[in-house]
Amino acid sequence: MQVIEQKIKPEGINKITMGINTYEVMYIQARNNYPFNVDECIEKLQYVIAADDEHAGAHCLMGQIYEEQLEDFKQAEYYYRMTLYLDKDYTAVYVHFAYMLIKLNKLEEALRIIEASYRIPGTDTSVMAYFKGLLYEKYEMYSTAADYYKEAKKVSLHNYFCDAMNDQIKRVKEKRALDKKSKKKDKEKKKEKAS
Numbered sequence: 001m002q003v004i005e006q007k008i009k010p011e012g013i014n015k016i017t018m019g020i021n022t023y024e025v026m027y028i029q030a031r032n033n034y035p036f037n038v039d040e041c042i043e044k045l046q047y048v049i050a051a052d053d054e055h056a057g058a059h060c061l062m063g064q065i066y067e068e069q070l071e072d073f074k075q076a077e078y079y080y081r082m083t084l085y086l087d088k089d090y091t092a093v094y095v096h097f098a099y100m101l102i103k104l105n106k107l108e109e110a111l112r113i114i115e116a117s118y119r120i121p122g123t124d125t126s127v128m129a130y131f132k133g134l135l136y137e138k139y140e141m142y143s144t145a146a147d148y149y150k151e152a153k154k155v156s157l158h159n160y161f162c163d164a165m166n167d168q169i170k171r172v173k174e175k176r177a178l179d180k181k182s183k184k185k186d187k188e189k190k191k192e193k194a195s
Contacts, residue, residue, distance in 0.1 A: 022051075023047075023048045023051050023052045023055060026044045026047055026048050027044070027045070027048050027055065027057055027058050027061075029044050030042075030044035030045045030048065030058070030061060031057075031061060034061060034064070034065070035068070035069070038065065038069055041061070041065065042062075042065060045058050045061055045062050045065075049062070054086050055086075056083045056086040056087035056090045056093070057083075057090065057092075059079045059080075059082045059083040059086060060079065060080065060083040060090060060092055060093045060096065062079045063075075063076045063077075063078075063079030063080040063082075063083065063093070063096060063097070064076070064096055066079060067096065067100050073100065073104060076100060077097075077100070080093055080096060080097040080100070081097075083097075084097070088116075088120070089120050089121070089122075091117070091120055091122045091123050091124075094113055094114070094116070094117035094120065094123060094128070095117075095124070095127055097113050098110050098113045098114050098117065098128070098131050099131060101113060102131060102134050102135055102138065105138065107135050107138055107139065110131070110135055111132075111135060114128050114131050114132055114135070125155050126152045126153075126155045126156035126157070126158075126161060127152070129148050129149075129151040129152035129155065130148070130149065130152040130165065130168070132148040132151075133145045133146070133147075133148035133149040133151075133152060133168060133172075136148060137172060137175070140175075140179070142172045142173075142175055142176040142179065143176070145168075145172050146169050146172045146173065146176075149165045149168040149169045149172065150165070150169065152165050153165035153166070153169075
């Protein structure tokens with residue numbers, strides 16, 4: 001019996017290019033500089049975006065700078081939306097954009113971004129479940145928030161993240177207890193007024 005050797009080309013691979021272009025190198029340098037040398041990071045990002053205005057990573061990092069360093073949330077949102085427009089599969093933008101929207105109490109929009117992220121390969125689902133927990137905590141739906149923190153813990157692959165989720169669950173339980181006490185006091189006040 002004769003063995004025939006076949007070379008099988010992996011599906012989806014058409015061409016392998018050697019080397020990284022100058023813009024990619026500058027983008028990597030910008031990422032390495034953030035947040036330690038923001039000035040140099042911005043300079044490199046401006047160069048990358050000027051040369052390649054469709055570079056999703058550069059737009060996302062610029063959004064982070066506007067959000068975290070300048071607290072200019074409108075500009076940050078512009079850059080995050082531009083990143084999504086350029087590359088819906090760029091997973092990092094979902095994390096930054098969703099968290100910013102939660103901080104800004106744009107909860108319905110944050111939920112849409114979180115839900116969209118689940119369809120993207122490579123998304124850290126534990127972080128997204130955590131964000132859902134934060135979102136429901138903002139809605140004061142503490143039981144639902146705790147459930148999402150437990151889900152985040154269940155799908156996480158990192159011990160420190162699991163420990164952080166334990167802290168989140170503990171905080172939510174304390175809030176739920178406070179909420180019950182305040183509701184009980186409100187009922188007692190209403191009874192006193194009615195008497």
